[in-house]
Amino acid sequence: MYLHGTSKINAEGHLEIGGVDVADLAKEYGTPLYIVDEALVRQRANEYVSAFEASGLKFQVAYASKAFSVMAMCAIAEQEGLSLDVVSDGELYTALQAGFPAGRIHFHGNNKTPDEINMALDANIGCFVVDNFVELHMLNALAADKGKKVKILFRITPGVEAHTHEYISTGQQDSKFGFDLGNGAAKQAIEEALKLSNIEILGVHSHIGSQIFEVDGFRMAVDKVAAFAVQIREELGHTFQVINLGGGFGIRYVEGDTPLPVAQYVAAITDAIISNFSAANFPLPEIWVEPGRSIVGDAGTTLYTVGTMKEIPGVRKYIAVDGGMMDNPRPALYQSRYEAILANRANEANAETVTIAGKACESGDKLIIDLELPKAETGDLLAVFCTGAYNYAMASNYNRFRRPAVVFVKDGQSDLVVQRESLENIVGNDVIPARLRKSLAK
Structure with missing residues (x-):
């Protein structure tokens, strides 16, 4: 089992990131949940700055915000002496709202x-x-x-x-x-x-x-x-x-x-x-x-709750989680591969080979194929590693699922940096024209 950054298995056999038990994070914030190891993000940023300082050349390290753009990340980039690369008015607006110095923004x-x-x-x-x-x-x-x-x-x-x-x-x-x-x-x-x-x-x-x-x-x-x-x-x-x-x-x-x-x-x-x-x-x-990816990618972990299961004898066992291609489209788009563990039973021996399926109404919604796990049960927590880049950034409301919350963890503390979308958010921009409302009222 390869653990990144501050991640470790604690005395309860639970995955812990930034000094916080992910089981506690699930109780407080729900799942799916994006968890970002703030100390590892800062370490990666510092590695770039320090390496260029050693070269003696003038330099700018610009964080590519397309990998993961939220105001809290812009604040960290500014504190670590980075510039910022944006590719849209939305990314630019996020940076400006965070107070990022405009003179260090590249479009x-x-x-x-x-x-x-x-x-x-x-x-x-x-x-x-x-x-x-x-x-x-x-x-x-x-x-x-x-x-x-x-x-x-x-x-x-x-x-x-x-x-x-x-x-x-x-x-x-x-x-x-x-x-x-x-x-x-x-x-x-x-x-x-x-x-x-x-x-x-x-x-x-x-x-x-x-x-x-x-x-x-x-x-x-x-x-x-x-x-x-x-x-x-x-x-x-x-x-x-x-x-x-x-x-x-x-x-x-x-x-x-x-x-x-x-x-x-x-x-x-x-x-x-x-x-x-x-x-x-x-x-x-x-x-x-x-x-971008090399600053935030391995600092991110997505936490899911295990739901239903389906076994096809001699073919495959599916374990479904409460997220999927809506919060991580990369496996469906690029056949990207990830590693994962049962975060609440991390010390138990692997007992079966399973495929992790998402809950989107798509047969291709498979997050990980042929993953070795202990025998999973409904309610277990699945932690998928290295989801800090191009996961939240590429998340969608497909099937009108709500996009997950994002928390930063560091030194035993968790901070909500993006709220979980509500059902009200889902319909917040919808408009029913008056001519359609007449038929609905009948």
Whole structure:
């Protein structure tokens, strides 16, 4: 049994996170319940900051809020010295409502609307990551209307893809994101932007993949981005101040996952930057990265209550829980794998192989296939690990289920940071037109 962060099995044989027995959390807050190990979140954030400080380079570590965006998380990011990456007006609004400094917010996205851009301009955010030519000219025009000059990075596709243990150099032109290096679009974007009076080019942004367990892909991306920076300086006379290498740093979900220590990822990036730019007699740029999953992923645990069971002799035994694809769509979408235990009987020996089914009206609503557990009983608590990223963030009201509450735990204390949705919340935005109400009244 692999336990993350402050998680441990206490004297009662219960899972404990942040010094709090999860059985007590279930009684107080109900299930399904997202539990976040605050100390582990802060530890992960500090690992990035400390590693970059050791490099001696200027840097920003921007938390990718798409992984898990709530106001309490924005507060932690600010306290740990992180910047923030947002991709929508909702994420931007969450950050601003939390009091996050606007100057440390970076706005991503391949289809920013005029309303979103104006909202960000009015907030005086620190940087836009420009994704296409339409956005570039729209941003310039909207900034001109407000008498502002905005700082931007250009998102480029460097021709490197990396996922888990593999990386590949490829044309990578078939992507909805960014300006391609290979076909000249990236250079053309720089040329056009240099002519725009309300745009200040800080540099470029590159993102090569997700769940990356090696460093060669990052090194290769730095090689290509550095060569592009040199080309732009020589041919257009513009020097990049910032190189953003994106995110994608992996975490351990299940046995066999082998992510590297944060310091190893950072050292590979910073060493490659220093080597490439020094060799070209180029001023060392400020380095930005955007970890999301690797800060919150393994700090999250989802707690469910076991409900019904169904055994198909010689085929499979299903154990159903009170959540499912509504609070964690990743297994259905990506066949993502997770580990789990009976949180109230954590010391008992495994006795059967089961499939954990959700309660959504979908045959594909299976959270974990072939999980070894003690013989489960109705009312037991199932804890699914590493659900801090892209679980709450991707949760839905499918079947009109209510989205779960979120609690932070630390030093024996639990704090509610997102209330469980109520039935009133479910219908809160519904409207029945008067012509339909007439028929209902009959």
